[in-house]
Amino acid sequence: MARRALLSVSDKTHLVDFAKQLKDLDFEIFSTGGTKKALEAGGVDVTGVEEVTGFPEMLDGRVKTLHPKIHAGLLAKRDDPDHMKQLKDAGITPIDLVAVNLYPFRQTIEKPETTEAQAIEQIDIGGPSMLRAAAKNFAGVLTIVDPNDYQPVIDALKAHSDDNAFRKHLAAKVFRHTAAYDAIISNYLTEEEFPDQLTLTYEKQQSLRYGENSHQKAAFYRDPIPSKLSVITKQLHGKELSFNNIKDANAALNMVSEFDDPCVVAMKHMNPCGVGTADNISQAWDEAYESDPMSIFGGIIAVNREIDAQTAEKMHKIFLEIIIAPSFTDEAFEILAKKKNIRLLQADLSHRDQPDRFETISVSGGMLIQESDHQIDQIPDFKVVTKTQPTEQQLKALQFGQHIVKFVKSNAVVVTTDTKTLGVGMGQPNRIDSAKIAIQKAMPKDGYEHAIMASDAFFPMDDCVEYAAQHDIKAIIQPGGSIRDKDSIAMADKYGIAMVTTGVRHFRH
Numbered sequence: 374m375a376r377r378a379l380l381s382v383s384d385k386t387h388l389v390d391f392a393k394q395l396k397d398l399d400f401e402i403f404s405t406g407g408t409k410k411a412l413e414a415g416g417v418d419v420t421g422v423e424e425v426t427g428f429p430e431m432l433d434g435r436v437k438t439l440h441p442k443i444h445a446g447l448l449a450k451r452d453d454p455d456h457m458k459q460l461k462d463a464g465i466t467p468i469d470l471v472a473v474n475l476y477p478f479r480q481t482i483e484k485p486e487t488t489e490a491q492a493i494e495q496i497d498i499g500g501p502s503m504l505r506a507a508a509k510n511f512a513g514v515l516t517i518v519d520p521n522d523y524q525p526v527i528d529a530l531k532a533h534s535d536d537n538a539f540r541k542h543l544a545a546k547v548f549r550h551t552a553a554y555d556a557i558i559s560n561y562l563t564e565e566e567f568p569d570q571l572t573l574t575y576e577k578q579q580s581l582r583y584g585e586n587s588h589q590k591a592a593f594y595r596d597p598i599p600s601k602l603s604v605i606t607k608q609l610h611g612k613e614l615s616f617n618n619i620k621d622a623n624a625a626l627n628m629v630s631e632f633d634d635p636c637v638v639a640m641k642h643m644n645p646c647g648v649g650t651a652d653n654i655s656q657a658w659d660e661a662y663e664s665d666p667m668s669i670f671g672g673i674i675a676v677n678r679e680i681d682a683q684t685a686e687k688m689h690k691i692f693l694e695i696i697i698a699p700s701f702t703d704e705a706f707e708i709l710a711k712k713k714n715i716r717l718l719q720a721d722l723s724h725r726d727q728p729d730r731f732e733t734i735s736v737s738g739g740m741l742i743q744e745s746d747h748q749i750d751q752i753p754d755f756k757v758v759t760k761t762q763p764t765e766q767q768l769k770a771l772q773f774g775q776h777i778v779k780f781v782k783s784n785a786v787v788v789t790t791d792t793k794t795l796g797v798g799m800g801q802p803n804r805i806d807s808a809k810i811a812i813q814k815a816m817p818k819d820g821y822e823h824a825i826m827a828s829d830a831f832f833p834m835d836d837c838v839e840y841a842a843q844h845d846i847k848a849i850i851q852p853g854g855s856i857r858d859k860d861s862i863a864m865a866d867k868y869g870i871a872m873v874t875t876g877v878r879h880f881r882h
Contacts, residue, residue, distance in 0.1 A: 375400065378395050380412070382472060384474045388520070391520075391524075398527075400470065402419045445465050446468040474500070478497070482561055501551045508547040508548055518547050526543075553574035556573060557598065575596060578592075607719040617642075628645060636676065636677050637675075641672050644781055661674075679701065681705055697718045698720070701717065750875045760866050763873060768873075773790075774787055774827030775879075778829045783830065784801050785799050785807060788815035795815035804833070805837050812846070816844065825847070828851040837861075846870065
């Protein structure tokens with residue numbers, strides 16, 4: 374007896390060839406709507422589903438396969454005599470293969486002009502129902518959701534190797550696919566910030582050579598609806614990105630996107646080691662490089678302007694892992710691509726004012742989710758708490774320092790001018806050690822006399838202020854809010870330091 378295949382797909386890739394090969398294997402083909410028309414146009418003999426159900430499509434195609442003659446044919450256990458008797462008594466023939474892919478909901482909502490009503494019309498009901506029914510009964514039904522699986526299925530059928538393991542593999546793929554489909558729909562419709570149930574889905578971008586260390590396996594998954602600020606818009610050159618590369622590149626890109634002026638960010642191990650701004654990107658590179666010429670070696674560089682030949686020549690002189698830019702001139706690309714392994718990434722910064730709203734962090738047994746820290750502290754919001762008032766240049770430097778410190782691992786203290794970092798202290802278990810690291814790294818540099826100090830959180834004691842004063846820091850910015858704020862303010866007044874508070878903490882653990 375001929376086997377039955379039900380084909381109903383929105384993605385018609387390789388459909389006709391697949392159907393013809395099924396016919397060669399004595400399958401009888403049933404189909405619906407546009408799929409039926411595509412098969413007929415390709416010369417495939419096909420029967421409409423309405424001829425099986427005895428019921429025409431209705432409600433503009435919303436109802437066509439939701440019928441007992443379809444779902445009983447999918448769900449009946451082939452090794453259960455009672456199931457098979459019920460099918461025979463009802464005049465229902467089993468369905469042996471289902472190939473379905475779903476209405477393009479994701480592609481629809483990616484279009485900015487899509488209305489809610491248009492999006493809802495692309496929520497598939499019959500497709501997921503058939504897929505889930507068939508996948509539940511995978512022992513009796515081959516279930517295909519991906520056109521890339523057409524040929525492996527044909528090969529398995531020809532070789533009689535469509536065993537339980539093969540069928541189970543396809544069924545698992547179906548349930549992953551329908552779960553992801555439902556997750557995208559639910560997230561589109563959800564208006565609560567933190568719903569009682571949160572369902573996320575990601576698509577595999579690539580397997581990685583290893584994770585943080587060579588003994589750890591890893592892969593990169595990305596949101597099926599990418600952020601407007603995506604770390605890997607396009608890789609133009611170089612070897613594959615590693616686990617750590619992607620983390621550092623993401624951090625660098627998020628940081629550089631906060632600056633309006635031409636800016637260069639050098640990132641190492643998720644912390645900035647050099648940041649510079651200037652009138653053009655070549656000068657900004659000089660500022661970032663001079664911030665820490667040692668640590669920038671092997672760094673990840675993100676810039677917010679096109680890279681020209683002059684800048685590329687400077688970058689080419691040292692070893693860099695990654696350079697991310699909105700674009701590269703032809704000459705700049707030629708210069709940088711002389712090193713075969715350097716990764717050159719193109720990132721679209723045109724939507725930098727629309728970053729991801731939330732960020733997630735994996736923890737043992739669960740996940741944390743929070744709003745991303747997009748707070749940008751502005752000069753008009755600064756509160757001067759000392760007798761000494763900051764100069765105009767110091768205010769600009771204090772704002773620049775705030776841009777930097779929020780991207781440094783806590784406890785975070787940075788020393789900057791109004792155009793570049795001088796010293797970065799991060800990740801210490803107490804704030805004074807971070808302050809010492811930042812100030813000691815800053816001391817030998819030109820421009821130190823114009824330096825300010827920024828802290829991501831308040832000073833629990835006055836020791837950081839005193840240490841800064843002893844090393845000629847003339848202005849400090851910090852959130853304030855400690856029960857001992859008055860001690861730090863008094864210390865600043867003692868040494869004639871201008872101190873401003875923001876009221877906003879920027880921890881980054």
